[in-house]
Amino acid sequence: MTTATTEAAPTPTYRxxxxxxxxxxxxVHLEFxxxxxxxxxxxxxxxxxxxxxxxxxxxxxxxxxxxxLGLKLDGRELQAGEWEETAELLTxxxxxxxxxxxxxxxxxxxxxxxxxxLYQSSGNFCTQCEAEGxxxxxxxxxxxxxxxxxxxxxxxDPERYPVMLSNGNRLGEEVLTDGRKRVRWEDPFPKxxxxxxLVAGKLHCHAGEFKTKSGRKVALEIYxxxxxxxxxxxxxxxxxxxxxxxxxxxxxxxxLDLYMIVAVGDFNMGAMExxxxxxxxxxxxxxxxxxxxxxxxxxxxxVIAHEYFHNxxxxxVTCRDWxxxxxxxxxxxxxxxxxxxxxxxxxxxxxxxxxxxxxxxxPEDSGPMAHPIRPESYIAMDNFYTATVYDKGAEVIRMYxxxxxxxxxxxxxxxxxxxxDNQAVTCxxxxxxxxxxxxxxxxQFERWYVQAGTPIVAVEAEQDEAAGTLTLRFAQKAPGxxxxxxxxxxxxxxxxxxxGADGQDLPLILAGETEGPTERVLELRExxxxxxxxxxxxxxxxxxLRGLSAPxxxxxxxxxxxLAFQLAHDSDSFNRWDAGQALFGKAILxxxxxxxxxxxxxxxxxxxxxxxxxxxxxxxxxxxxAFAVSLPSERLLAQSMEVIDPDALHTARSFVRAELAxxxxxxxxxxxxxxxxxxxxxxxxxxxxxxxxxNAALGFLGALEGxxxxxxxxxxxxxxxxxxxxxxxxxxxxxxxxxxRETALEAFYTKWKDEPLVLDKWxxxxxxxxxxxxxxxxxxxxxxxxxxxxxxxxxxxLIGAFAMANQVGFNDKSGAGYRFxxxxxxxxxxxxxxxxxxxxxxxxxxxRFDAGRQALMRxxxxxxxxxxxxxxxxxxxxxxxxGS
Ligand code: TRP
Ligand code: ZN
Numbered sequence: 006m007t008t009a010t011t012e013a014a015p016t017p018t019y020r021x022x023x024x025x026x027x028x029x030x031x032x033v034h035l036e037f038x039x040x041x042x043x044x045x046x047x048x049x050x051x052x053x054x055x056x057x058x059x060x061x062x063x064x065x066x067x068x069x070x071x072x073x074l075g076l077k078l079d080g081r082e083l084q085a086g087e088w089e090e091t092a093e094l095l096t097x098x099x100x101x102x103x104x105x106x107x108x109x110x111x112x113x114x115x116x117x118x119x120x121x122x123l124y125q126s127s128g129n130f131c132t133q134c135e136a137e138g139x140x141x142x143x144x145x146x147x148x149x150x151x152x153x154x155x156x157x158x159x160x161x162d163p164e165r166y167p168v169m170l171s172n173g174n175r176l177g178e179e180v181l182t183d184g185r186k187r188v189r190w191e192d193p194f195p196k197x198x199x200x201x202x203l204v205a206g207k208l209h210c211h212a213g214e215f216k217t218k219s220g221r222k223v224a225l226e227i228y229x230x231x232x233x234x235x236x237x238x239x240x241x242x243x244x245x246x247x248x249x250x251x252x253x254x255x256x257x258x259x260x261l262d263l264y265m266i267v268a269v270g271d272f273n274m275g276a277m278e279x280x281x282x283x284x285x286x287x288x289x290x291x292x293x294x295x296x297x298x299x300x301x302x303x304x305x306x307x308v309i310a311h312e313y314f315h316n317x318x319x320x321x322v323t324c325r326d327w328x329x330x331x332x333x334x335x336x337x338x339x340x341x342x343x344x345x346x347x348x349x350x351x352x353x354x355x356x357x358x359x360x361x362x363x364x365x366x367x368p369e370d371s372g373p374m375a376h377p378i379r380p381e382s383y384i385a386m387d388n389f390y391t392a393t394v395y396d397k398g399a400e401v402i403r404m405y406x407x408x409x410x411x412x413x414x415x416x417x418x419x420x421x422x423x424x425x426d427n428q429a430v431t432c433x434x435x436x437x438x439x440x441x442x443x444x445x446x447x448x449q450f451e452r453w454y455v456q457a458g459t460p461i462v463a464v465e466a467e468q469d470e471a472a473g474t475l476t477l478r479f480a481q482k483a484p485g486x487x488x489x490x491x492x493x494x495x496x497x498x499x500x501x502x503x504x505g506a507d508g509q510d511l512p513l514i515l516a517g518e519t520e521g522p523t524e525r526v527l528e529l530r531e532x533x534x535x536x537x538x539x540x541x542x543x544x545x546x547x548x549x550l551r552g553l554s555a556p557x558x559x560x561x562x563x564x565x566x567x568l569a570f571q572l573a574h575d576s577d578s579f580n581r582w583d584a585g586q587a588l589f590g591k592a593i594l595x596x597x598x599x600x601x602x603x604x605x606x607x608x609x610x611x612x613x614x615x616x617x618x619x620x621x622x623x624x625x626x627x628x629x630x631a632f633a634v635s636l637p638s639e640r641l642l643a644q645s646m647e648v649i650d651p652d653a654l655h656t657a658r659s660f661v662r663a664e665l666a667x668x669x670x671x672x673x674x675x676x677x678x679x680x681x682x683x684x685x686x687x688x689x690x691x692x693x694x695x696x697x698x699x700n701a702a703l704g705f706l707g708a709l710e711g712x713x714x715x716x717x718x719x720x721x722x723x724x725x726x727x728x729x730x731x732x733x734x735x736x737x738x739x740x741x742x743x744x745x746r747e748t749a750l751e752a753f754y755t756k757w758k759d760e761p762l763v764l765d766k767w768x769x770x771x772x773x774x775x776x777x778x779x780x781x782x783x784x785x786x787x788x789x790x791x792x793x794x795x796x797x798x799x800x801x802x803l804i805g806a807f808a809m810a811n812q813v814g815f816n817d818k819s820g821a822g823y824r825f826x827x828x829x830x831x832x833x834x835x836x837x838x839x840x841x842x843x844x845x846x847x848x849x850x851x852x853r854f855d856a857g858r859q860a861l862m863r864x865x866x867x868x869x870x871x872x873x874x875x876x877x878x879x880x881x882x883x884x885x886x887x888g889s
Contacts, residue, residue, distance in 0.1 A: 015877040017382040020328040026146050027062035028052045028100075030153040035143065037123075039130060039161035039205055044123060045074070047109050048143040050153075054102040064106075066095040067140035067147040070122070074109040095144045108144050117141075118795055118836040121387075126271035127230060129206025130166070131284055133277060136327055136386040139198035149197040149324045150429040159205055160187045166205040168228065170265060172196070172280045192280055194260065195427055197323055202279030204228070204267045211237035215245050215259070218252045223259050228267040229290065236291040239302055240266065243309040250310070250344050255418055257317045266290060266309070270761060273797050273839050274390065276308050278315035285312070288762055288798060294686040296763050298729040299693045303349065311341040322422065325429045327386045331378040331454075332432045334390075335398020339406070342399060349690065352578040353628045359553045359579070362400065364641050366392035367558070370459050371485060371644075372849045373885040379432050379454040384881040387839045393457075400556040401453045407498045407526060407554055409443050416442040449496040449530060458484025460495055462529070463560040466547055473542055474516070475503065477549075478535045479527075482560075497529040500554035503538065503545040508574030510548075514540045523576075526554065546570055551577040565591070569615040572633070573622075581619075582633050588615060589661070590637045594645065596657035601650055606657070608664045617669055620676065627680060627694030631701040636661060639812045649853050655775065655813035659708070666708040677702040677717070686727040700733035707737035715743040722749055732766055739774045764791055765802035772807040779814025780821035783807045787829070794833050797840050804829050808847035815847070816854065820861035823848070827865035830879065831872055838876035845869065845882050863887070 034049040052064065073090060076083040078097070089096040097106070117124035122141025123132050132142065140147040157171040163186040169178075173192030180186055208228040215223045225244055227237045244266070251257040266283045268290035276285040289308035292301060318340065319333035346354040369375065369392050376389070378398045383389050406414045417439035424438060432454055440447040461482040468475050479499065483492035502524045503511045510523035516537040527536060546567050550559050563571075563584075568591075571584035592612050599606055619625070619633045639658055643649045666673060680699035686692070703721065707714035714737060722734035731753075738749045750771070757763035772783055786792060786803055794800045808815050808826050815822040826847060834841035851862035869875070870883050 015384050015880065017384050018386075019382045020326070020380070023326050023328075025055055025057055026148065026151055027055055027058040028064050028146065029055055030146055030151050033145075033153045033155045034158075035155065035201075036158045037160065037203060039159065039166060041115060043111050043113055043115075044130075045109065045111055046123075046143045047107065048145070050106045050108075050145070052100065052104050052106055054100070061099070063096050063098040064100055066097075066144040067093065067137070068095055068110075068144045069093060069137075069141045070112065070117075071141070071144065072111040073144075074111055076109075077107040079104050093140075110143055112142060119839065120271055120273045120797070120837060121839065123203065124271070126269040127206075128165070129204065129208065129230075129269070131204045131206075131267065131269050132202050132279075133273065133284065134201050134279070135199040135277060136330075136390075137199075139201055142201075145198050147198050148326065149199060150326065152195040152197050152323070152427070152429060154195050155192045155201060157190045157192075157203065158187060159190075159203060160185055161205055162186075165207070168204070168206060168208045168210070170202075170204040170228070170267065170282055172200070172202055172282050173261060174263060174281075194280060194321070196280050196320060197429065200278070200280045200320055200323075202277070202282040202284055204282065204284065207231065208267065209234040211241060213241045213245065215248045215264075217248070217258045219258060221258075221262070223248070223261070224263045226263065226265045227290065228265065229287070230268075230270075233268065233287070233291050236293045236296070239292040239297075239305055240290045240309055243306040244313060246306070246348065247310040247313040247344065250347065251314060251317070251340075254343070254347075255317070255340075255415065257422075259316065260321070264313075266312075270798070271796055273837070276312045278312040278319055280316075280320050283312045285309075286798065288765075291762060294727040296728055296757075296760055298727075298732055299688075299696060301728070302688060303345065306348065307341050307345050310344045311337055314340045314344070317422065321427065322425045323429045325431050327383070327389070328379055328381070329431050330389065331394045331398035331401070332430065332435055334395045335378060335400075335402050336435070338395050338399035339402035342403075350626070350628060353626075353632060355552055355579050356582050356629075356632050358396075358399075359583075362392070362396050362553075362556065363644075364638065366396045366556075367459050368644055368850060369393055370397070370457060373888065374846065374849055374882070375457045375484075377455055377457045385838075385842065385878040388842055388878055388881055397556050400553075404450075404453070404496075404498050404555055405439050405447075407500065408496075408528070409439065409445060413443045413445070414439070447496075449494075452493055452495050456484075456492065456495070460484055460492070460497070460557045461560055462497065462499070462550070462555075462557045464547075464549060466561075468541075468544060470542075470544075473540055475538045475541055475545060475547075476535050477501075477538070477547065478533065479529050480533045481529065481531075494530060494532045495555075497555045497557060499527040499529050499549065500551040501525065501527065502548045502551065502576065503541070504548055504571065504574055504576075505545055506543045508570075510576050511541065511545055513538055524551070548575050548577060548580050550580075552579045553583075563587070565609075565611055569611060572615055573618055578625075578629060582629075585615070585619060585633050586637050588612065590642055590645075593636065593642055593654070593658050593661055596660060597642075597646070597650065597653045600653040600656045600660075606660050608661055608668075613665065613668050616665055617672060620669065620672055626690075627696075627698035631697035634701055634705075640810070643812060643853070646853075648855055649816075649850075650855070651813045651816040652818070662705065662708040663710070666705040667710075670706075670709065673702045673705045677706065681721070683724055683726070686729075696729050696733075700730065703733060703737055707741060712743070715741050715745050719745040719749060722753075728763070728766075732770070735767075736770055736773075739770045740776065742776055758791065761796075761798070765798050768792070768799065768802040769806040769810075772803050773811050773814075775811060775813050779807070779811060780817050780819070780825055783814070784821070784825050787825070794829060795836060797837065800829075800833065800840055800844070804844055808844065816858060818857060820858075820865075823861050823865045827869055830869055834869075834872070834876045834879045835874075838878035841876065842878035842882050845879055845886075849882070849886050851886065 030050050032051040036047040038045040114123040114125050121133050121138040159169040169188040171190035176189040176191050178188040209231045211227040213225040261281045268285050268287040270287050272286035276289050289305050292305045314337050318336045324332050420442040421438035436447050463480045465478045481494045505511045512521045513525050514521040568584045568588040575581040639654050680695040718734040718737040725731045738746050830841050830845045848862050
């Protein structure tokens with residue numbers, strides 16, 4: 006017999022309910038006694054009643070999984086009955102206006118598989134406190150508006166934990182009479198508890214230095230497990246580049262004498278910006294050509310930059326409450342995007358970011374998890390570290406930049422820091438600084454923080470050839486386009502141009518003007534508005550929403566001929582790419598309908614010609630060409646189908662690949678041979694460009710009938726001295742039913758079985774194989790001795806990749822893929838609810854499929870919901886998906 010759970014459903018927290026804390030905490034002193042079977046944490050809190058709060062308000066401290074050993078108030082040991090304690094709150098009544106509270110608790114890092122709070126990874130101690138993990142370490146006002154100055158003492162066995170780190174500056178260390186070591190740290194800057202960090206263990210230190218613009222020397226220290234000592238150069242260089250960039254771009258200088266980064270193998274997210282002591286998923290620190298791809302190198306650089314930039318946007322100025330998360334995340338993502346654009350290619354970076362936005366954020370915004378970038382409520386805050394808060398949030402920041410210009414944006418940033426340094430503030434404060442610094446009315450712009458969903462901008466172009474005018478009529482429509490839904494028009498920056506018959510941009514002369522630039526940003530503010538361009542002859546092709554100047558969906562009828570023309574000529578490289586994607590996407594979706602209707606398939610010659618022109622366009626760099634010739638993914642295309650038919654879509658897209666490969670085989674061979682090289686690997690842009698286009702060509706050659714693709718891939722896999730070319734080759738082989746497939750997979754495994762990050766790739770490539778029998782193969786891999794659900798990278802590498810990047814395999818109509826995911830979620834939610842909640846999100850779009858698949862997915866969601874003591878993280882996602 007099973008006992009029914011009697012726990013009440015977890016209640017949401019609402020943005021409107023924000024109230025300031027009853028007490029402030031000015032100083033915190035922490036003492037950690039590290040142990041193998043439990044760690045004792047003593048905290049000394051200097052409390053001061055908030056003058057704005059009621060004089061009789063009690064102190065309510067947050068805690069989770071803490072064993073309270075004792076409390077002292079102003080030096081006096083408290084007796085049972087002098088405080089109230091529940092699983093999550095410690096309440097003290099009638100406290101004096103200022104007092105010192107000392108607490109002693111025991112925690113169990115050795116049994117903490119949630120990876121939130123204090124936990125162990127490969128025998129080392131580390132912490133993760135954002136969003137609400139500090140309460141798993143000690144009783145505290147665990148909210149970001151309580152900012153305190155911290156000192157920390159760490160005591161432990163010097164053999165096991167030769168390195169002991171915390172935030173700020175090292176004050177000193179001593180050896181105790183019992184042989185244990187004690188290290189003392191002090192962070193001079195006030196900070197919220199989510200930025201606290203502690204690390205202890207056997208770690209190698211890769212050291213460097215940075216001299217700030219005002220001439221201060223900052224010590225840089227990257228800590229990794231000893232076997233990874235040779236993979237730190239790129240991270241260090243990236244950190245130096247980031248520090249330099251923030252000085253030059255925003256005038257922002259680092260503020261401590263020491264900056265530390267620690268790489269750990271078990272980490273829920275990408276990395277964490279703890280003050281002076283970042284903790285990173287090792288995936289975003291370690292990079293060597295043998296083990297990391299070009300894309301990995303670029304992600305390391307981007308994540309190092311992201312966390313570094315948080316020192317000002319997040320740490321010096323932080324969030325008042327978690328609803329304001331996009332204040333620091335949207336802004337910091339925008340900053341890291343600009344940094345990468347400046348260090349690589351701005352055009353390619355923009356394409357890459359928009360691709361991800363449309364693939365992850367747009368669907369999130371049209372499904373059960375849709376929320377504004379500033380959410381109104383949450384059950385588990387960890388579930389709101391979303392593509393919407395991060396990536397749409399960055400798009401909203403980009404719009405300020407577009408509307409105000411780079412200089413105006415900088416003025417706004419300067420005012421923001423001038424007003425709010427060392428404060429915990431809101432998104433409204435940021436908008437006010439941007440507005441006040443520029444005398445620009447941003448009242449309407451608030452709607453970007455309030456309305457969820459991707460707005461639609463429908464455009465109609467009307468030409469009067471006799472008058473030489475073109476009228477563009479813009480209509481804003483509610484997300485999803487349902488009539489009658491409540492929607493207020495947004496302030497939308499619309500960057501655009503008009504392309505003349507010769508492929509050149511025409512001057513944009515609005516009615517009443519005599520001349521104009523060839524590109525403008527229109528400010529759309531009304532539900533419907535029109536702009537009349539004059540002085541035109543012939544029929545110009547409008548190039549709208551250049552660079553995706555707003556996170557909206559453009560509805561604009563364009564012929565295949567116009568799309569092909571834009572792909573060939575648009576001066577905005579983003580729109581060139583975008584036109585190509587629209588053209589190829591239309592063709593694949595059209596063929597999908599034909600597959601479903603059992604009609605014969607044929608790829609139009611105009612499509613093949615347009616594709617060939619861009620493949621061979623040597624005015625474009627290799628990265629740009631590689632992006633231009635990559636077909637939109639099945640997952641992306643599925644979004645524009647009324648009812649998703651994963652099988653027909655896969656058949657249609659595979660047909661297009663095979664057809665292009667066959668018809669343009671000479672071109673693919675030529676491009677491959679011209680760019681593929683066994684020259685020693687380097688990270689020069691030209692080399693990266695060559696690898697990208699060569700590997701794109703290899704991908705198509707792999708779609709040929711016959712053995713040519715497999716042979717080329719197998720040869721490349723053997724010959725390459727770097728992971729970029731090796732992974733690309735293996736990616737081709739795993740999709741083919743050829744003898745080289747098994748051989749290559751086995752050899753790769755044998756070579757890399759002791760490199761966890763490379764082994765993750767091995768799992769991922771197989772998880773993405775669309776050969777028949779995918780669910781069974783993935784299930785078998787989950788029983789592999791190297792697989793474990795408890796390591797987030799490994800869980801994502803197999804299960805996340807299968808559910809998110811193998812649409813046809815995961816949605817196998819037997820339901821085996823769904824069952825497999827649900828089984829994993831049910832096991833994992835008891836151990837690591839954050840990761841389980843991420844994985845279960847793959848069911849969010851169940852209503853977009855046919856009745857059969859809907860029933861199967863819904864069945865799995867209900868099976869999960871019925872689990873006894875289901876974690877609130879998973880419960881929230883499943884509840885939303887099922888519509889309760
Ligand atoms: N603030 C981190 C960032 O830079 C995000 C993060 C890291 C996080 N670890 C986390 C969020 C754990 C929630 C839970 O984006
Ligand atoms: Zn961040």
